[in-house]
Amino acid sequence: MKxxxxxxxxxxxxxxxxxxxxxxxxxxxxxxVLFESSARPGGVFDTVKKEDMVLELGPDSFITSKPWALDLARELGLRDSLLGVGYGQRKDTFVYQAGKLWALPEGFFLMAPSKLLPFLRSRLFSAGAKLRVLFEPLVPRGGGGDESIRSFVERRFGREIFEKAAQPLLGGIYMADPDKLSLLATMPQFLEMEQRSRSVLWDLLRNPPTSRGESGARYGLFLTPAEGMSLIVERLCESAEFARQDYKTPVLSLKKSEKGWLVGSGRGEEEFDAVILSVGADTAGRLLSDVDPQLGARLSGVRYVSSVVATLVFDEKDFRGLPEGLGIIIPSREGMNLVACSLYSSKFPGKSGSGKVVIRCFLGGELNPDAVLWDEEEIKSVLREELARVFGFDNHPTEIYIRRYKMSMPRFALGHKEDISGVMHRLSRHSGLALCGSAYHGIGIPDCVRSGELAARKIYADIIR
Ligand SMILES: Cc1cc2nc3c(=O)[nH]c(=O)nc-3n(C[C@H](O)[C@H](O)[C@H](O)COP(=O)(O)OP(=O)(O)OC[C@H]3O[C@@H](n4cnc5c(N)ncnc54)[C@H](O)[C@@H]3O)c2cc1C
Structure with a gap:
């Protein structure tokens, strides 16, 4: 089959x-046969190697609580090259607030504490916010249906917890406005906790999801290949044994043919038994608008957000103000352009070279859509000013790598899960056609790998039949 x-x-x-x-x-x-519009494989994966540094300018690691990326890495023979995050380091996350960095209390997980004592001792939250959290077990269960992240967190834990912690943590992961993000499509475990135990707080206290010393993200569950995320891409290209890899070849049209499918690109039309579309849902929608207008319209309804990732390299001996932890989040109410800083050299000492401090800065997202349009000088000037505020010192980078990710992250709006079920149901009418990508089952790398595996299974079943 082709x-x-x-x-x-x-x-x-x-x-x-x-x-x-x-x-x-x-x-x-x-x-x-592979069709790719850019000049290289990997999509948003972007590893740069310089001297003794292995820098990830796109995704830097994958979580192992969902097994699919780890299983794939093992299949690709990468097991021995996987490194943990922040080995031997403190795993704190800091919140920038009113000119200072405040550690999120140990055990604080995305929107709520899973350990009470560190939370009650924390100086980040007011006494009123702490009381509000302690009263959470009295808040009645919601209906269990979809709800925005903001509405859920404010309903269960109050506004301060949302503004200081949940908004920057969850907004930072999805680069989206939590007022519009679907809880069911992003963090369904919190809805499950509410339905199971009524109180999310009680559920978290009984089953703490974070390890000792962690706050914010579950850093201990992430892995990265020592040689770079691009090694996964290289190994996948080898294992797929493509007959042809056509780069700089965007697919422009898709039609049904007698035998299967006609794929149109700048090279003309070519016939295939089956097609896997692993482009953004909006592009897939456009390509399918003639084949199945209803499917095309549903896919085109998925919205995307843009972001900018700037990776800054500093001489360690000159850097001042580095906190002992792995990340910094900046609540939108601080009115800054920075959304988050990932302390790369603390997360991955083995990949950031000796004598270097490497910091990855995230800008833009749904709340600041213009950042992706700024030129390099504007980005650098914003970084200089805002990093001086965050770290308390005007540190000077020796190198800066800037990447713009235009419309690269799907924004899971309310009802997204139901919409995607509708898409998959509709897709089952089309033999030899499959969809995969971050828009369907989740944006994280494990979910993307899983969506690729499900697409392969559909095509195999269609063809064998
Ligand atoms: C900056 C950033 C950091 C991230 N960090 C992490 C992280 O640390 N851990 C994690 O788990 N997840 C992370 N994510 C999320 C995760 O990396 C992505 O969701 C995932 O890599 C998306 O993969 P994909 O193959 O679905 O899409 P993409 O990587 O976007 O690939 C789609 C490909 O399709 C090509 N294409 C588009 N249109 C056409 C066309 N018409 N014809 C041919 N080709 C076309 C594009 O050029 C692209 O190469 C991050 C995302 C971003 C943007």
Missing amino acids: VAIVGAGISGLSSAHYLRKLCREGNVPLEL
């Missing part, structure tokens, strides 16, 4: 890997 993979991000490459595996096991001949 299959087109459209889009060479982690989702598309994973789909190719799993389809190759299924066909090998089933003794089905497979010719895979």
Whole structure:
């Protein structure tokens, strides 16, 4: 069978890997052709190697609580090259507030404490906010349906917890406005806790999700390949055994044909038995608008947000004001452009070279959509001014790498999960067509890998039938 993979991000490459595996096991001949609009594979993955540094300018690690990325890394023979995050370091997350950095209390997990004592001792939150959290067990259960993150957190824990912690933590992960983000599509475990135990606080206290010394994110669950995230991409390209990899070749049209599908690009139209679309949902919607207008319209309804990631390298001996921890979040109420800083050299000492401090700064997102349009000088000047406020010193980087991620992150609006069920249901009418990517089951790398595997399974089942 001849299959087109459209889009060479982690989702598309994973789909190719799993389809190759299924066909090998089933003794089905497979010719895979990759179409990619940019000049290289990997999508938002972007590893830069310089001297003894391995810098990740895009995603830097993957979580292991969902097994799919780790399973894939093992299949690709990367098990021994995986490094943990912040080994031997304090795993604190800091909140920038009123000119100072405040540690999130140990055990604070995304929107609520899972350890009471550190929370009650914390000077980040007011006495009123702490009392409000202690009263959370008295808040009645919600209806269990979808709700925005903001509405859920304010309903259960009050406004201060939302503004100081949940907004910057969750807004930072999704680069989106938590007022518009669906809880069901992003953090369904909190809805489950509420339904199961009525009190999210009690549930968290009984089953703390964070390890000792952690706050904010569960850093201890993340892994990264020592040689760079791009190694996953290289290995996937090898394992897929593509017959052809066409770069700088955006797919412009998709039609049904007698035998299967006609894929149109600058090189003309080519016929395939099956197609896996692993591009953004908006692009997939456009490509499918003639084949199935209803499916096309549903896909085009998924909105995307942009962000800027600037990676700054400093000489360690000159850097002043580095807190002992792994990340800093900046609540939007501080009125700054910075959304978060990831303390890369503390997270990955083995990848950041000797004698260096490396900090990744996140700007933009749904609350600041213009940042992605700024030129380099504007970005650098914002960084200089705001980093001096955050660290309390005017540190001078020796190198700056700036990457703009235009419309790269899907924003899971209220009702997203239901919409995607509708998309998948509709897709089942089209034999030899599959969709995968961050828009469907989750934006994290494990979810993208899983979506690639599910797409491969659909295509294999369609063709074998
Ligand atoms: C800055 C940033 C940091 C992140 N950090 C993390 C992290 O640390 N851990 C984590 O788990 N997740 C992280 N994520 C999320 C995760 O990395 C992404 O959700 C995931 O990599 C998306 O993969 P994808 O293959 O679905 O999409 P993409 O990587 O966007 O790939 C889609 C590909 O399709 C191509 N394409 C588009 N249109 C066409 C067309 N018409 N024809 C042919 N090709 C086309 C594009 O050029 C691109 O290569 C991060 C995301 C971003 C943006």
